Amino acid sequence: MKKMKAGTFIFTVLKYVALATASIAALIPVLVCILTAFKTNEEYATTSVLELPQSFLYFENFKIAFEKANMLRGFFNTGLVMIVVLTASVFIGSMLAFVLNRFRFRGNAVVQNLFMFAALIPGIATQVTVYQIMHTLGFINHLYGYMIVMMGTDIISIYIFLQFFENLPVSLDESAIMDGCTYFGVFFKILFPLLKPAIVTSLVLKGVGIYNEYYMSNLYLQTPELKTISTALYTFTGPYGNQYNYICAGVLITIIPILILFLIFQKQVYGGMAAGAVKG
Amino acid sequence: MSEVIMSAAQKQKKSLKDILRGKKGQQFLVITLFMIVPLTLLIVFTGIPFFKMVQFSFYKMKYIGPREFVGLQNYKDVFQRSDIFKSLIVSVYYMGGAVVQLGLALFFATLLVFGTKGSSLFKGAMFFPYLICGIAVGFIFKFFYARGFVLDSILNLFGTDFDDIPLWLQDKRINNISLAATSVWRYLGQNMILFLGAMMSVDTELYEAAQLDGANKWHQFRYIILPSIKSIVVLNLILSISGSLSAFEPPYVITNGTMGTGTYFVIMNRLAHENQKVGLACAMAIVLLAIIIVCTVAQKLFFKYMFDDGTADESKAAVKKRKQHEKINRKALREGESKV
Numbered sequence: 001m002k003k004m005k006a007g008t009f010i011f012t013v014l015k016y017v018a019l020a021t022a023s024i025a026a027l028i029p030v031l032v033c034i035l036t037a038f039k040t041n042e043e044y045a046t047t048s049v050l051e052l053p054q055s056f057l058y059f060e061n062f063k064i065a066f067e068k069a070n071m072l073r074g075f076f077n078t079g080l081v082m083i084v085v086l087t088a089s090v091f092i093g094s095m096l097a098f099v100l101n102r103f104r105f106r107g108n109a110v111v112q113n114l115f116m117f118a119a120l121i122p123g124i125a126t127q128v129t130v131y132q133i134m135h136t137l138g139f140i141n142h143l144y145g146y147m148i149v150m151m152g153t154d155i156i157s158i159y160i161f162l163q164f165f166e167n168l169p170v171s172l173d174e175s176a177i178m179d180g181c182t183y184f185g186v187f188f189k190i191l192f193p194l195l196k197p198a199i200v201t202s203l204v205l206k207g208v209g210i211y212n213e214y215y216m217s218n219l220y221l222q223t224p225e226l227k228t229i230s231t232a233l234y235t236f237t238g239p240y241g242n243q244y245n246y247i248c249a250g251v252l253i254t255i256i257p258i259l260i261l262f263l264i265f266q267k268q269v270y271g272g273m274a275a276g277a278v279k280g
Numbered sequence: 281m282s283e284v285i286m287s288a289a290q291k292q293k294k295s296l297k298d299i300l301r302g303k304k305g306q307q308f309l310v311i312t313l314f315m316i317v318p319l320t321l322l323i324v325f326t327g328i329p330f331f332k333m334v335q336f337s338f339y340k341m342k343y344i345g346p347r348e349f350v351g352l353q354n355y356k357d358v359f360q361r362s363d364i365f366k367s368l369i370v371s372v373y374y375m376g377g378a379v380v381q382l383g384l385a386l387f388f389a390t391l392l393v394f395g396t397k398g399s400s401l402f403k404g405a406m407f408f409p410y411l412i413c414g415i416a417v418g419f420i421f422k423f424f425y426a427r428g429f430v431l432d433s434i435l436n437l438f439g440t441d442f443d444d445i446p447l448w449l450q451d452k453r454i455n456n457i458s459l460a461a462t463s464v465w466r467y468l469g470q471n472m473i474l475f476l477g478a479m480m481s482v483d484t485e486l487y488e489a490a491q492l493d494g495a496n497k498w499h500q501f502r503y504i505i506l507p508s509i510k511s512i513v514v515l516n517l518i519l520s521i522s523g524s525l526s527a528f529e530p531p532y533v534i535t536n537g538t539m540g541t542g543t544y545f546v547i548m549n550r551l552a553h554e555n556q557k558v559g560l561a562c563a564m565a566i567v568l569l570a571i572i573i574v575c576t577v578a579q580k581l582f583f584k585y586m587f588d589d590g591t592a593d594e595s596k597a598a599v600k601k602r603k604q605h606e607k608i609n610r611k612a613l614r615e616g617e618s619k620v
Contacts, residue, residue, distance in 0.1 A: 187314075
């Protein structure tokens with residue numbers, strides 16, 4: 001009995017050592033960034049990267065990063081894109097899922113398979129030809145063009161809604177219709193409010209995706225005033241190539257909003273991961 | 281299983297239709313209105329680009345200007361050009377990284393599933409890298425690996441001489457390992473959360489029962505945890521193949537594909553948007569898509585062969601047994617009822 005206890009004790013110790021090591025390893029690259037972001041140019045040049053900065057109240061680097069990379073613009077544009085695209089994709093996704101789940105009509109299976117196939121094509125691969133279409137439509141260098149193409153690449157949320165509708169009983173629709181509701185009423189008044197958990201999940205997943213999206217915003221939003229958060233951050237590759245105290249400040253500025261959201265919505269984020277995985 | 285649900289739903293829908301005879305027009309209206317936007321988007325931004333991609337892959341062309349039909353030359357080039365061929369080899373490093381990542385994720389998820397104080401802290405710390413945008417990950421690791429900076433200083437702290445430390449990003453023998461490691465850092469926590477979710481779906485009473493029966497941790501892992509997650513592990517293993525070909529932002533920022541670190545997407549991006557070899561880039565995209573389709577079909581077949589359907593973790597034999605059991609039970613129940 002005593003021996004087993006010793007075994008459990010060792011197991012527990014090893015478990016915590018392993019978990020702590022992994023957590024530290026995951027955090028170190030970011031922690032060092034925090035140290036560096038608070039260093040003056042002189043400190044940065046003379047001290048080791050692992051040394052603490054003289055003061056954690058030195059915000060000059062953040063100010064410089066914020067201004068030089070025009071991050072205010074970036075936040076504004078990314079925020080605007082998020083509001084429009086997220087709102088639109090909640091409606092587009094849920095309405096499509098409603099139709100596909102509730103009505104048997106010719107072409108239903110075809111449409112579902114088309115979306116399934118589209119989900120297989122990796123986003124960056126098709127941009128070679130999407131670029132041409134964007135050009136033809138005159139969508140390049142317009143925020144609305146980028147918003148529309150971001151709505152078009154939305155497949156995960158459709159899947160999340162489809163799964164959710166499977167679990168909403170059809171009897172809900174029937175009784176509402178008996179009460180004289182139209183199909184539009186059934187969707188907007190009865191079912192849409194019930195979709196709340198699925199809406200939160202798809203907002204979280206899609207929101208992170210838009211906030212971090214780089215490739216398309218780089219291709220389709222090329223003028224300085226149309227920079228999004230990630231393309232703004234990318235400008236640090238040029239003139240500030242080795243001024244890592246500025247770069248780290250810039251990196252942290254982009255991380256902070258997502259960190260705050262993560263701390264608030266932890267549960268939904270983890271739940272969203274699982275929901276997104278089933279689709280694969 | 282899903283068929284049963286569907287046929288039940290169909291039955292219900294039929295009765296719905298009966299009530300609504302004459303409302304066909306309304307139904308048609310809803311279907312059309314609700315589908316027109318997503319279908320248009322699908323056609324314009326996925327359908328047409330896909331067909332154009334197939335078409336362009338047979339031409340030598342730029343975005344504007346004359347085209348020249350070259351048949352299968354672009355496809356031959358995908359496998360013969362040294363830069364593209366090398367990128368396929370680079371992706372092997374990322375696949376190796378993915379295997380390590382899956383192993384570690386499985387390990388840590390198992391540790392966490394046994395219940396740990398402060399588990400949400402560990403989970404949060406390990407998962408958070410996944411939420412950082414690719415460009416920021418690139419900068420973080422450019423800094424991390426730079427000569428004399430983070431990694432070198434840490435190794436120095438533990439007594440390694442600076443002269444003995446290799447150049448993480450320039451040394452061609454190891455730079456792809458360094459870059460693949462950033463991928464492991466980024467996705468390990470996300471993998472762990474996925475596995476943990478699958479493990480948690482097991483009834484916790486099973487663990488307690490097993491413990492009472494004297495099963496040790498290894499037995500619990502082997503006979504309770506592993507069966508519950510094998511399908512999601514296989515799924516992730518297959519996804520890692522297309523994932524390693526799609527690695528883009530970190531290598532793009534850290535080395536921009538120099539010193540033999542160009543991944544498939546980095547090379548494709550360069551060919552398409554810098555060199556304007558549109559036809560060749562399209563052929564690369566089609567080849568990638570073909571690989572992904574092969575992987576997906578392999579996955580579907582694997583699950584069809586191994587399990588009842590793509591999501592269940594029961595083997596086919598187990599399902600058969602369970603169904604038989606249910607049948608017997610139902611029969612017994614019916615007989616019981618009729619006697620009453």
